[in-house]
Amino acid sequence: MEQFSLFKSSKGTETEQTVSETPPAPSPITHHSSPITELSFDIEATGRNPISGSIVGIALCREKGRAYYVPIRHKHDTNIPEAFDILKGVLEDESIPKIGHNLKYDILILRQEGIHVKGRLYDTMLASYLLNPNKPDHSLEDVGLEYLFYKKRPFTEVLGKRHSFSEVSIDEATQYAAEDAELAMELKEILFERLKTEGLEDLYFNMEMPLIYVLTDMEEIGVRINKGRLEELSKELDRDLGIIESKIYNIAGESFNINSPQQLQKILFEKIGLKPLKKTKTGYSTGMDVLEELSKTHELPMEILNYRTLYKLKTTYVDALPKLIDKKTGRTHTSFNQTVTATGRLSSSEPNLQNIPIRGEWGTKIREVFIADEGCVLISADYSQVELRILAHISGDEGLIDAFSKDIDIHTRTAAELFNIPKESVTEEMRRIAKTVNFGVVYGISPFGLSEALNIAPKEAAAYIEQYFKKHEGVKNYMDDAIKVARENGYVKTLMGRKRPIPEINSHNTNIRQQAERLAINTPIQGTAADLIKIAMINIWKRLKERNLETRMILQIHDELLFEVPEPEIEIAKNLIKYEMENALSLSVPLKVDMGWGKNWAEAH
């Protein structure tokens, strides 16, 4: 039977028809005489990763109760080229708004088919995220359930024992896909109305929505990785690990699985008789801080730490990265997740390229593997002390504003304040302490937390904190105010109006409440930094496009952007990037961006 598009039910309440019947089939787009005001769509494809996955079909919905499914590479498809061309025209029409759930995925799949989606995007996943960034699951299933009390048919059930969606019968595929497209359309009404009442419209349309296009480009371009070098490093790590392994067995007097915390506990705390310093839910901790402390008493803990470091680098990076090089592009394509963090940051997965090692000799070795394409260099641009600058701005603290206005080394200045001495007399050790205090301030400092971080007595830590607040009343006031605001509203906001509910702020449990208070303090800072770099990303992306430059943004690591830049564009790109990052927001302190470039990421940093 000829099947072009399938007329479909309102979530299964009407019967479906094929459009192959006479008279000539109406296309889902053209049989309407009215102009298309908006369109909900959903791509069915193979695989989670939209770069390696491929399209199976497209579901479309223009109005409640009617949705269509157009098979593209369905096993049972009869491939009608006209359908594809009509769809391309509509999806690329800048004037037609597009509705969907997780549009970044659909846009990326469509790009592989030569369709470049344009126009205003109503992404219901992003809307759900902005309405409640604490929500752990923004899947269509979960959002549909929460806002429409609608239980969608699970994908796994439709798939059954089949390997790919392309093997599902057209009838079933239609039911499933059309339901998704229609659900997104219905959710759009509710969620975007609520965005308006919550004051989140501006954040959506001017930040998260444009960012979809930026992130799709970044994911599509990917990063070049030196695979051969990774294989060399793997062998090197194998050798080093073997040596440490036998050393450990020698010291322990037996061989065991070093990666098993259970077995390790037996060796450390029973056989050798070292003092357990900390407990976990399941036993005695063998974490880094504990082993570091124990290494003063015995030689084994240090060897365990060395082993763990190398093992981590090998399994998580050196051996994992080559497997994620895409066969088609020869590059590595991460996913930038826009709806994961509670603060507004992005996250990165499969592979996570936001936690690539940087410290130590192995950090350098691994970063050297991230390379620029021929004729290009990598440019790294990172915000200097961005969270403390944001704290200066939102707290209005005079001391902090003064320090950043004069571009004084902030940690040295804090040290001078803490120890009541002139800047010139600050030692390395004092600066280290001050640096930790400054970090602690941003996290919502507590005497216990600071004492743990500095390995000092809580009383001593409390004294530092007291001294810090004496010099920075503005910061102290900000913290008190943030907690007050959270108590009154039940949520806190970033500078750009991003909200995070803090439901535990009035908890009667002291621990829970204090944790909530730290969130109330930290979230506006971390979240504003996230807002800031998102603005910079959008502006840089736009300007690169306007000027037809071939410089490509490839990674975001919270306060850093990484670009792949053709050599002739180095100067112009450097200026453009620095300007847009430093001027993304106008704060009461200047923003400062450090830049570097080279053939690999280690050099660029």
Place this chain on the structure above:
DNA sequence: GCCGTCACG
């Protein structure tokens, strides 16, 4: 599927 551990900002 959870836990402990550890890589990053």
Place this chain on the structure above:
DNA sequence: ACGTACGTGACGGCA
């Protein structure tokens, strides 16, 4: 008496 720094993702072990 207890347990705390903020935000992530990936790995191996183990039930």
